[in-house]
Amino acid sequence: MSGSEDALDYYRDQLRVLVWSGFFNEDDLELYCGDLTYDKDSATHVDVLREYGNALMAKKRVAEAGWPARTDWDKLDEVFAALETCDILSLHNVGYTTSDAHDDAWQTIREASDREYRGFVYYHGQDVERAVDAMPLFLGYDSIAEGEKAKRELGEEIVAAVREGGFAVDWSGDPETRMSIVDLVWKKRAEWSDQGSESETTEASDAKASGFFRRLFGR
16 A cells, blocks of 8 residues: 555544544534645645545434434533533543643633632543544543542542443542543534534634644644
């Protein structure tokens, strides 16, 4: 297989994960293809990849129509919303790595002058990639209060909330290890461009872009 074919396969798989993550829509595809024109390994494949991406999104739209009204991702979103009411910052698809996620979480907490957060929970872009491929979804967390005891207690609170939401959780109890949801079936509906409000600003649209997409292309 040639280097060009290898590159095409790589970007096709990348698009597959992005589309099925649910954090990627038609506008993101155009940004994605635009960025690929600056890469010599991908520039010659842009038209093929755009066509492939559109086909994937059409297939996902059909799949979404057959999903239950409330998917596992919706249930997780409800868990995160409940944790927010308990002053635990809860972040979907934040950054691409653990380091990215922690940096973004701490920045959000520092800038949240109207909230007194006790800690945070998150999953990042690599976690999404694994979940799309039917692997457990890992959750990271940390407490505002310092010390092993505070972090363990926050972890226990998060585990209890996730289990209350109907999921099975694997966690050793070690505050320095992440927990994983072992039975979540990743089905997140995308926010398709033709479903959005015409008054939505570019800034708000950019904020929806996946952590993976933003980190990968520096947006």
